[in-house]
Each structure stands twice: as structure tokens, then as C-alpha cells.
Amino acid sequence: MLPSIEQRLAQELSAKPAQVAAAIALLDEGATVPFIARYRKEATGGLDDTQLRLLEERLRYLRELEERRAAIIASVTEQGKMTPELLDAITHAQDKTRLEDLYLPYKQKRRTKAQIAIEAGLAPLAESLLADPGLAPELEAAKYLREAFTTADGANNPGVLDAKAALDGARQILMERFAEDATLLQSLREYVQEHGVVESKVVAGKEDEGEKFADYFAYSEPLATVPSHRALALMRGRREGALDVTLRLDTELDKPKWDAPHNPCEGRIAGHFGIKDAGRPADKWLLDTVRWTWRVKSFMHLETELMGALRERAEQEAIDVFARNLKSLLLAAPAGPRATMGLDPGLRTGVKVAVVDATGKVVDTATIYPHQPRNDWDGALHTLARLAEKHAVSLVSIGNGTASRETDKLAQELIRNHPELKLTKIVVSEAGASVYSASEFASRELPELDVSLRGAVSIARRLQDPLAELVKIDPKSIGVGQYQHDVSQTQLARSLDAVVEDCVNAVGVDVNTASAPLLARVSGLSSSVAQGIVSYRDMNGAFTSRTALRKVPRLGEKTFEQAAGFLRIMNGENPLDASAVHPESYPVVEKILADIKRDIKAVIGDGKLLGTLNPGRYADEKFGVPTVTDILKELEKPGRDPRPEFATATFKEGVEEIGDLKADMILEGVVTNVAAFGAFVDIGVHQDGLVHISALSNSFVKDPHTVVKAGQVVKVKVLEVDVKRKRIALTMRLTDSAPKAGSRPEQRGDRNDGKRLAQHQRQERAAPPAGGAMAAAFAKLKK
Incomplete structure (x- = not known):
């Protein structure tokens, strides 16, 4: 018997069945993961929130599997084709792929060529030629000629007009049988998974239009090693019509000719059914049938399935990266209840200013025009000083968008001119601020403010308490993910919602100051109940x-x-x-x-x-x-906050544009995004730099998230700057030296050390190739 769902989950989680059963019972009763993890430790034996989230996800999958198993058993039984052996195989199938393989021959499908041939009475011909290759195919086929006819179901059948038609029909019957053999299909799947190569070429005439995919115009990589970011780039290039993406075997560099020797997969098909070239009359016909099976049915089926699996795996990894980055951002250190001035930078439209008190309440707003075209620098300084003094402001929060560094310079002069105000300035991510400004909630929360000023309010509040402010924004709009529009939006939303729920409940919520969106993320509270709390x-x-x-x-x-x-x-x-x-x-x-x-x-x-x-x-x-x-x-420590102490990055004076950067310059910055191949860091020049995975640490790094997280303040050294393409290469290994012109990465600094070189080479294989996904990432930032 197949183990129960509880037993399977217990094995996957390395837990006891009783722990899993208790957790499932609590989930089914409507308990949330944060509640179970925190307050039902006795019942679950201390399963933590990570284990419970995995349990919740796998429970959903396994229950869907059981529903599908029951449906398949019912369908095959209804067709009168169920056998004890088939029932046993279906009952013991451990995943959806195996289950669908077993169901493939019994799946209701359109009337196939094989079914038409069976209707015409050609099944005995197919069986006899397979069983006895000593028979002459043409002579045997001549026995099965038949005029066109109408089936009992009223379908027209062309009949069997000549020996060639008979043999074609018999071949279709065997091809369908070979392609739908579950054991053989799994064997072929395993081989292609190990020996398949993903290949892409530019679609003719799309070179200019698809220039952003230039790194994939002539690309190939083993299916088993394609990382998520490259897979998603390939899928996007294909979807946009710029790339032709295919799968091939590693033994077939070029499209094989018809008379080429059988490849390993064709050999497996032939071996599975005892087909070989022994010089008998039907051997060549059977071997050709094997080749037709592989090229027309089996490989096409597996290419679709395995490329789909690659996409799903890549999407899941991208979602996981997004979730980890979001968690880091939500759990960033809060500045706390201090009067804060938010500056939403702009040039022609001016810098929007909003002052909020220690509780986040808006107490004043203004618009200043220190930059082009008005250049009212002194007037802007006067306004900011007046507001800061009037409302006892202690923090100035500056959005990192257009004119951010110019506005940062303005704040710096304000602090220098008015030391008595004791101001501290911080540049924060303004991702999602515009989404919040135009949202229905912002309209209800700040009805008296213009949409443009609401963004400044959000920028101020997200410094006071990032979690409380960012929960008002759809997680997908916060901008810490890759290829987020290419992945399953349902799965992405479910994953990100779980992250937000876990973060909110880990920190706790002050019920007397929390907004309705924040309360709605608390365990057990719906949006309507959260709004009810605020109204009450x-x-x-x-x-x-x-x-x-x-x-x-x-x-x-x-x-x-x-x-x-x-x-x-x-x-x-x-x-x-x-x-x-x-x-x-x-x-x-x-x-x-x-x-x-x-x-x-x-x-x-x-x-x-x-x-x-x-x-x-x-x-x-x-x-x-x-x-x-x-x-x-x-x-x-009652109400202890799991978030770190508040700290800020200090951007270097005089370094405001990418052109100000020099090789070997050491700077302080803030990690804005973490990807599979490295981390992007804001160093205050309107363009994030990339610390490649090989430059994150002196030791080997498998996952960048183990070294850095979004929102973290780090020190970096500038390795290379490409002003034209707006690319900045950074390193967190401050002993590294900028490369000399034409040098290879492993020639830099102390990378000649054998052990470090081996680590670097392993990371190069795991990370984007030179000019590959790293280039795509830079191109994305440039865009």
C-alpha cells in the first residue's frame, strides 16, 4: 500500500506522523501557520513556520494527486479496461507525472490515426509483424485490404486501399503503443533529463528587435544545469518571437539524418520491444517504426513536458528569490516613532514634501523647486528648515528615484546649515510608492492630499516602519523580484502573501495605531474584520x-x-x-x-x-x-521586535553620477535586490551596481541569500564601470583589485590561489556566463 498523506509528509519533513496529522487537523480547522507555529507547539511537536509552509504546500499537492488518482481509476474502470496490474500501478503512483503516464493509453482523445487503423482491422497485422519479424510486411499487408466504410458510431473510415495503406495503419498502431508505454516513457524521460541540451537561436530578421536577448542568439546548455534566470530569459525571448528555443540530445549536434544510426533513445524503444536488425524481412520496417515513434511522438511529448518542467522550476526559484527579498525588506530595521520628513524627488514637477509626526500622521506638506528649470535652491532650503523646526523633525527620508542624488545634496546642505535641528538623512527605496498613491486605500486614508503628495507620505512612513507601510502595497509592486510577470501569478501571490503574513505576525501589531491593511495581515483577521477594528x-x-x-x-x-x-x-x-x-x-x-x-x-x-x-x-x-x-x-523581553537595529548607509560625497565612479573606489551602499547570480547594490549614482556571486565573499558561496539580504548596508569596491552601457561591477571582497584591460576574472587580485580559483570556476558555471544573464540583468536595470 502507498503510505498515507500524513506518512509521506512526515518522511519529507523528517517529522513524526502524529506531528503532521496534528498540523493538518489544525490547518483544516482554519488555523493559520503563524498561529500554529507560535501557539500550538505541543500539538505539532514544535514544527516551525518554514516546515508548516512546506507542509501546507505539499498537502495541497498530495490532495490534488489523490483526487486525480480517484478520477483516473473511475475513468479506466468505466471503460471496462481496468486490470489488477494496472490498478496496482495507479494506486502506487507517487507523483502526477507517473499517474498521467499510466493513464495516457486510456485518456479520452480525438480520433487518432491509430484508432482509425484499429477500426479498419489492422491491429492483427501490427501484432503479427511485431511478434514475428520473419514475415514479409508487403505480403502480410495485402491480406488486410478493405473498402471505405462507416463505423457503428457513424464515423467515416477510409478503409485499406492497398498494402502501403495497411502498413501505414499498422505503424500508427505500434507507434501509439510504443509512445504510451509508461515504463518506457519514464526511461526515456530520465535519459533526456540527463542528456538533453537546451538550445536557442535568433529568429531570422529579429536581430535588432530582439537585441536584449543577444546573449541567447547562439546559446546551448545542458537541460539539468540551466539556472532559473536564464530559463526565464529564454522563455521570454521565445514568447516575444525573438528566439527559437529547442531541446536536443547531447549526442546530436546537428539534426540527424533519417538513415543515421539509432540514437540512445531510439535504442531504448527498440530494446524494450525486442526489435533489432537480424536481416529478417520485417526488421527494417520495425526499426523505421521505432524512429517514427521517437521523432514524431515520444520526443515531441517529452520536449513539451520537460521544457514545461524547466519553466515551472525556474518560476518557482524566481518566486522563492522574490519571497526572500520581500521578507528582508519587510523586516528591515525601523527608524521608530520619530517625526519624519519625506521627500519625493522630481525635477520639472518639483520635490514633494510631507511631514509626519511620530505616529505617522500627516502634519504638513509642501512642494519645492530646487532643481531645473526653476533652480529655487535657497527657497527650497528655507522651506525645509521652517518645516523641520516647526514640527521637530529628526529624520529626512529621500526617495531613490529621479533627482534623488540632487535632492540628497539639498538635504545635506540643510543639515550643514542648520546643525541645531539635529537632522539625519536617509535615502530609501520608493518602489511601490506611486502604486500606493493612486490606490483606493490611499484615497480613503489621505483624501485631502493630492496623489503626488501621497508618495512623499509613503516615503516618510516607510522609514519609520517599513513593514507597516509596505503592507499597504501589493507585494508584486514592491520591485524586489526578477521576471515577476513571467511566473504564475496565482502561485506568486500565494507565496508573497504567506511572506507578508509571517513577517507581520513575527513582529506583532499595535492594535491602536495599525492601519486596516496591516491588521488584515494578522492571523485570523479578514479585511472586513480589520476595517471593523479601525472603525470601532x-x-x-x-x-x-x-x-x-x-x-x-x-x-x-x-x-x-x-x-x-x-x-x-x-x-x-x-x-x-x-x-x-x-x-x-x-x-x-x-x-x-x-x-x-x-x-x-x-x-x-x-x-x-x-x-x-x-x-x-x-x-x-x-x-x-x-x-x-x-x-x-x-x-x-515583552513584545520583542525580531527586526535589527536601525542603521543607514552614507553615500560618498562627490559621487553622484556613474561617471564619478573610479576603479578601486570603496563605497558604502544598500542591497536593493538579491538574485541567483549575485546582489544589486545602490551606491547613490542612480544605477545599481552588481556584486557577482563570486565576489560576495572570500569563501565559496552557493546561495547569495546566505551572505546578503535586501536592505542590508554593505561596503563594496568598484571593479569596473561601463558608463555607455550603465554597468557597474562591484566586489564585497575589499582586497580585490580592479582588473587590468583584457584580464580575465580569475587574474584579478588574489584569485590565482588554487582553491579560490576552483571555487570561482564552479560559481561561473552556476552563474550567468560573461555577458549572459548578468548582461540581461544590467540591461533590465538600464531599461
């Missing part, structure tokens, strides 16, 4: 306890259970309401307080006291040691 808060004032949340319409007990632990009530009636301790666990805290005879306010934050307590002493059947341990940690 507006009408009745701030919540003073978590219990008061029960008064919100449509926030029932189940919703309260899922959400309460992630909602914070700051300075409320009960200090525990500001922590991650779930209300259902308050009795445990009361038990602890009664035992040590202390007041809750005296215990919170007393790490020395809490460290002496034994969690097992307070555990019971409902709340085990894992939960009590979490409670004690939370009491030590």
Missing part, C-alpha cells in the same frame, strides 16, 4: 485591553483565538496585553506569579529572576514545556 477604534477610542476586541462586530471567538496573541495593547490595563503571551495562557502566568509571590510589573523584564524558573514546574496537560518556555522568554 475611531468611534470608541483606543482599546484598553485585548478582551475589548470581542466587542468588535464579526470578531468571534475563533477569530479572537487566532489573532489575539499577535495584537498588542500598549500601556493597557494588563501588561501582558503588550506581549506575545496569548490570552489563553494568562492562567499560566498567574500560576507563576502565585508561586514566586511577585506582581506582574515586578517580574516583567527581570531576566535574572526569570532565568532561575523551571518551565517544567508550571507545565500541565494543556500548556506544555515549550509554551511555558516561550512565556518566560516573553516576560523577559
Whole structure:
């Protein structure tokens, strides 16, 4: 018997079936992954959110597999073609590919040439020639001639007019049989997966139009090693009509001729059915049938399937990269509740200014024109100084779009001219700010502000609290993914929504200041309930306890259970309401307080006291040691924020344009995006530089995400600058030296070291080839 879904998932997760069964039961009851990971550790044996997300995804797949299995069994049984052997094979199929292979001969399809031949009575001819190659094909075929006729179903059949037609019909029958043999098909699939080569050529006449795909005009790479970014580039080039992308065997550099020796796949087909050239009358006809099977049916089927699988794998990797980058951005260090001035840079239309107080409330706005064509530099400085002084601004947040460095220079002069204001300036990513500005939520949140000013508000708030502000924007619009429009939008949305949910619940939400979009990401809360919380808060004032949340319409007990632990009530009636301790666990805290005879306010934050307590002493059947341990940690640092301390990058003075960069210059920058082949870094010149994967660390790097993440402040050295093509090559290995003209990468700096050279070469194979996907990435940035 095939193991149960629980057993299969347990094996994949290296967990116990009981843990998996408990997690599945909780998910089926409507519990969210953050809630299960945090508050149901006893039930799941401590499965973390990463394991639970994988379990959730695989559970969906395996349930779909079981539904498909049941449908296939029903279909074959209804056709009266089910056998014990087939039923056993279908029952034990472990994935959808195997299941569909088994169903292929019984799948309802259009009336094929093989079916027409069977109707005409040619099946015995096909069987006899396969069973006895000693028979003469033409002589045998002459026995099966038949006039055209109408079938019992009313379909017209051309009959069998001559021996050639008989042999063609018999060949179609055998070709369909050979191509639909599940065991053979799997063998061929495995061979092509290992020995297939993806090849692309430019479509004639598309050289200029498809110039951005120039690196793939004459490209080939083993199917098994094509990385996601190159696969997606190939697919896009084919979709846009610039590239002809095909799959071939590594043994066939050129299109094979008909009379060439059988390739390994044709040999497998022949061997599977005992076909060989022994000089018998039917041998050549059978061998030709094998070749027809491979070229017309099997290879075309596998090419479509395997290229589709490559696309799916590439899409999943791209989605994973997007998700990791999004997580890093959402969990970036918040500047905190400080009055902030947001500057949305612009030239002709001016720089939009918005001042928000420590709570994020808009208190003032303005538009200044320091740049061309008005050049009102002094007037702009005066306006900014006045606003900063009036509202006690401590931070200036500058969007990184057009005129960013010019505006950064303006802020720098403001700080130099007015040291008494004690201002700090930071350049932030403005990705998605324009999307927020024109959104329905922004219209409700800031109805009195012009769309152009709303962007400045978003830029200010995302410095105060990136998570709280970015949740208002569709994750796909935040701009930290590659080829995001080329992947499955449903799968992308599901993955990114899971990231947002995990991040929001990891940090927790202040229920008295959170926006409806932020509340809607809290475990168990829908958009309507989140809006209900905001409306209730507006009408009745701030919540003073978590219990008061029960008064919100449509926030029932189940919703309260899922959400309460992630909602914070700051300075409320009960200090525990500001922590991650779930209300259902308050009795445990009361038990602890009664035992040590202390007041809750005296215990919170007393790490020395809490460290002496034994969690097992307070555990019971409902709340085990894992939960009590979490409670004690939370009491030590209630409402602890998992995000790092706030830090800023300082762009080098005098380096404002790509032309200002010099080789070997060491700069500070912010990682804006992490890809499979390296990391893009904003160094303040309106063009991100690329740190190739081989230049991220002194040691071998398999995955750039293990070294850097979006939003991280890093030091880099400039290796090469191509002003014309707007390409900047950087390294995080500050001992590297810029290459001399014509030198190869491994000749730079200390890369002559044997071990490091081997690592570099491995990374070059795994990363984009010179001028390959790296060039495409730069081209994308340039665009």
C-alpha cells in the first residue's frame, strides 16, 4: 500500500506522523501557520513556520494527486479496461507525472490515426509483424485490404486501399503503443533529463528587435544545469518571437539524418520491444517504426513536458528569490516613532514634501523647486528648515528615484546649515510608492492630499516602519523580484502573501495605531474584520485591553483565538496585553506569579529572576514545556521586535553620477535586490551596481541569500564601470583589485590561489556566463 498523506509528509519533513496529522487537523480547522507555529507547539511537536509552509504546500499537492488518482481509476474502470496490474500501478503512483503516464493509453482523445487503423482491422497485422519479424510486411499487408466504410458510431473510415495503406495503419498502431508505454516513457524521460541540451537561436530578421536577448542568439546548455534566470530569459525571448528555443540530445549536434544510426533513445524503444536488425524481412520496417515513434511522438511529448518542467522550476526559484527579498525588506530595521520628513524627488514637477509626526500622521506638506528649470535652491532650503523646526523633525527620508542624488545634496546642505535641528538623512527605496498613491486605500486614508503628495507620505512612513507601510502595497509592486510577470501569478501571490503574513505576525501589531491593511495581515483577521477594528477604534477610542476586541462586530471567538496573541495593547490595563503571551495562557502566568509571590510589573523584564524558573514546574496537560518556555522568554523581553537595529548607509560625497565612479573606489551602499547570480547594490549614482556571486565573499558561496539580504548596508569596491552601457561591477571582497584591460576574472587580485580559483570556476558555471544573464540583468536595470 502507498503510505498515507500524513506518512509521506512526515518522511519529507523528517517529522513524526502524529506531528503532521496534528498540523493538518489544525490547518483544516482554519488555523493559520503563524498561529500554529507560535501557539500550538505541543500539538505539532514544535514544527516551525518554514516546515508548516512546506507542509501546507505539499498537502495541497498530495490532495490534488489523490483526487486525480480517484478520477483516473473511475475513468479506466468505466471503460471496462481496468486490470489488477494496472490498478496496482495507479494506486502506487507517487507523483502526477507517473499517474498521467499510466493513464495516457486510456485518456479520452480525438480520433487518432491509430484508432482509425484499429477500426479498419489492422491491429492483427501490427501484432503479427511485431511478434514475428520473419514475415514479409508487403505480403502480410495485402491480406488486410478493405473498402471505405462507416463505423457503428457513424464515423467515416477510409478503409485499406492497398498494402502501403495497411502498413501505414499498422505503424500508427505500434507507434501509439510504443509512445504510451509508461515504463518506457519514464526511461526515456530520465535519459533526456540527463542528456538533453537546451538550445536557442535568433529568429531570422529579429536581430535588432530582439537585441536584449543577444546573449541567447547562439546559446546551448545542458537541460539539468540551466539556472532559473536564464530559463526565464529564454522563455521570454521565445514568447516575444525573438528566439527559437529547442531541446536536443547531447549526442546530436546537428539534426540527424533519417538513415543515421539509432540514437540512445531510439535504442531504448527498440530494446524494450525486442526489435533489432537480424536481416529478417520485417526488421527494417520495425526499426523505421521505432524512429517514427521517437521523432514524431515520444520526443515531441517529452520536449513539451520537460521544457514545461524547466519553466515551472525556474518560476518557482524566481518566486522563492522574490519571497526572500520581500521578507528582508519587510523586516528591515525601523527608524521608530520619530517625526519624519519625506521627500519625493522630481525635477520639472518639483520635490514633494510631507511631514509626519511620530505616529505617522500627516502634519504638513509642501512642494519645492530646487532643481531645473526653476533652480529655487535657497527657497527650497528655507522651506525645509521652517518645516523641520516647526514640527521637530529628526529624520529626512529621500526617495531613490529621479533627482534623488540632487535632492540628497539639498538635504545635506540643510543639515550643514542648520546643525541645531539635529537632522539625519536617509535615502530609501520608493518602489511601490506611486502604486500606493493612486490606490483606493490611499484615497480613503489621505483624501485631502493630492496623489503626488501621497508618495512623499509613503516615503516618510516607510522609514519609520517599513513593514507597516509596505503592507499597504501589493507585494508584486514592491520591485524586489526578477521576471515577476513571467511566473504564475496565482502561485506568486500565494507565496508573497504567506511572506507578508509571517513577517507581520513575527513582529506583532499595535492594535491602536495599525492601519486596516496591516491588521488584515494578522492571523485570523479578514479585511472586513480589520476595517471593523479601525472603525470601532475611531468611534470608541483606543482599546484598553485585548478582551475589548470581542466587542468588535464579526470578531468571534475563533477569530479572537487566532489573532489575539499577535495584537498588542500598549500601556493597557494588563501588561501582558503588550506581549506575545496569548490570552489563553494568562492562567499560566498567574500560576507563576502565585508561586514566586511577585506582581506582574515586578517580574516583567527581570531576566535574572526569570532565568532561575523551571518551565517544567508550571507545565500541565494543556500548556506544555515549550509554551511555558516561550512565556518566560516573553516576560523577559515583552513584545520583542525580531527586526535589527536601525542603521543607514552614507553615500560618498562627490559621487553622484556613474561617471564619478573610479576603479578601486570603496563605497558604502544598500542591497536593493538579491538574485541567483549575485546582489544589486545602490551606491547613490542612480544605477545599481552588481556584486557577482563570486565576489560576495572570500569563501565559496552557493546561495547569495546566505551572505546578503535586501536592505542590508554593505561596503563594496568598484571593479569596473561601463558608463555607455550603465554597468557597474562591484566586489564585497575589499582586497580585490580592479582588473587590468583584457584580464580575465580569475587574474584579478588574489584569485590565482588554487582553491579560490576552483571555487570561482564552479560559481561561473552556476552563474550567468560573461555577458549572459548578468548582461540581461544590467540591461533590465538600464531599461
